[in-house]
Amino acid sequence: MSQLTIVDLAKRLGLSKSTVSRAFRDNVDINPATKARILAMAEEIGFSPNVYASSLKANKSLTIAIIIPEFGNKFFSQAIKGIEAVARSKGYHTLIYVTDHQVQNEASIVRSLANGRVDGVIISASGEGKDHSHLQLLAERGIPVMFFDRAYDDWKGGYITGNDFDSAYLATKHLINNACKRIAYLAINPNVSIGKVRKDGYEKALQEAEMPIRPELILDTVNDAEQNMKDIAGLIEQEKPDAIFASVERLAISSIRVAKRHAIRIPEDLKIICFSCLDIADLIDPALSVVKQPAYEMGELVTKYLLDKMEDPTNDKFANSVYLNSQLIFQKSSLR
Amino acid sequence: MSQLTIVDLAKRLGLSKSTVSRAFRDNVDINPATKARILAMAEEIGFSPNVYASSLKANKSLTIAIIIPEFGNKFFSQAIKGIEAVARSKGYHTLIYVTDHQVQNEASIVRSLANGRVDGVIISASGEGKDHSHLQLLAERGIPVMFFDRAYDDWKGGYITGNDFDSAYLATKHLINNACKRIAYLAINPNVSIGKVRKDGYEKALQEAEMPIRPELILDTVNDAEQNMKDIAGLIEQEKPDAIFASVERLAISSIRVAKRHAIRIPEDLKIICFSCLDIADLIDPALSVVKQPAYEMGELVTKYLLDKMEDPTNDKFANSVYLNSQLIFQKSSLR
């Protein structure tokens, strides 16, 4: 309750507050014995220096922020776990924000951070909208930003993601090799990087196999499971695809539910594969084929890069994109 | 880059910094026109007040912390989503920490918070250990704490959790009603509230049915999936249970894997039910019976309570436990 300060400590010990302050910093000249005395007393009365006073002084917060669009799947929880682990190991604290795919939420969150609250920001982009001026705010403040998994088309800074183009290409090719002729693609927002890149991989595989890219087999989805179920049911009924490649896990789950409901057999009538970090994909009926991204590693790496960038903001090295290899796991849902 | 301050703004506008400061607070006398001018200029040059200076002054951080043992399942991600949503709607920021079930991590995290960094803390307890003195630190600082899901036996403060005793009792009774005679219980750490309460519910159901409580059917597990798989395999082989009640999801998943590996049929040879917030429990083979806690609501409620407690720390109302009803979903894995 009582707000202890270094002055209180100093008085009790008959020292000045600067000496007490020094005891809590490294690399400063202080008599080891004095330091020990101070730390012992601090321990005894339960004192530790007020972080906001320190932050104000140092103009550093030792805090980073994560902004993600959703929390619905293992990908993000694993990534956050990686982020938090690295951050904490380096003495940083991690603020978390969920935008629910609303860019305006992302913008308002970013605005609330651009006043010294954080030293760096990690974002997985929340959606469309041409206006990413909120990112400009961080740039003006010199607050480094790294994106992971999802970035905006026009983002020129650092970005860690999976090798989604290749993975999507290989996943589609796998379906083709398993005799699929009408492969539907369930897309998310194409304004977000992964929406576009994954679709490009899908299209390349079709082209390479000299199969037509049929726009009617490409379904643009929304952030509403019920609506998506309807749309997927409509797609299946009208277009009779023999395979579905879902760009994100929740669309594959919806597809499986639709299939069950309509007595469509997987994989006999319809094969399914999707991007997913689900650790129990093998226990689903039927075992779900997945493109599994290294979520935890991605979280670790994006944080390492961010912290490095914070140390050396001008280094161009951190403005590049890094692609981590995903793992393709073919199981019953996509096999002939 | 350039660190703008209220003084810069004041100079540009020919005002004093106190007037500028007032423009950013509500409930103070300031000419509306002046305020508008100030805010317009702030917008133009992209200024917002340094939060650490404000926090230092106000001795409030507008920040809370969540400390959880793991991030492995939907329960925690949903709960965090609820916490963050409520916190943000009230203007609070949310720090997140994962202890990996290590009480010493919990302790060191708490220590790093007890210096003004946060105004309140939400914890789901990380494990055993008799020494919870780190919580004392927060109490001394007058930082309110609320637990959710998992609390320590000796915790006397606020606690929001599921009606686990009743749910465990009903889940066990359900197995009994489905002709199970040898119901194994997979326990987690009994020093954490839910470890004990859930087991109590299980035992009560057995007693009520006049079935013996067999210690050899109760497996204490550890935080290591491989080890647990071995132990579960051993249990199944030696004790031949006809049902497993897993106190947490990951133990049920491990059990299913063991069963598959050993060609044990679920539910014919072995029925399974567990606590879980898995949203695709119905898609697992076989569809998994679960006790589903209202994770998101729990996150919301614990946060509301914490924020209320922060306003009125002496109100005993927030020292009580609140039990939210879980939902029992019986599916193929536990049915005759």
Add this chain to the structure above:
DNA sequence: TTGAAAGCGCTAACAC
């Protein structure tokens, strides 16, 4: 309604 000034708790020259 606005300005001047003290101070939140800590840090880092600078002096001794």
Add this chain to the structure above:
DNA sequence: GTGTTAGCGCTTTCAA
């Protein structure tokens, strides 16, 4: 090695 002192940027009396 330790003490003195001047702020970090903001808020808030108090006076005008």
